[in-house]
Amino acid sequence: MFRCGSSRRWWAELRALGADDRGMTTAEYAVGTLAACALAAVLYKVVTSGPVKALLQSVLERAINVQF
Helix, strand or coil: CCCHHHHHHHHHHHHHHHHCCCCCCHHHHHHHHHHHHHHHHHHHHHHCCHHHHHHHHHHHHHHHCCCC
């Protein structure tokens, strides 16, 4: 059976270990990298789609041909 003092000390040490969150773990890096790649793929598909491509081209042409 634990004495009251040693039990408190053990829980305090356990909480201190869990509170030490200085960075991401390997699994978190993997999930973050996967999410970033998925977002990049979706954005690439959107930007290279026909309507968006035409819109971007018209905006750039108007910006280049602006009269000062």
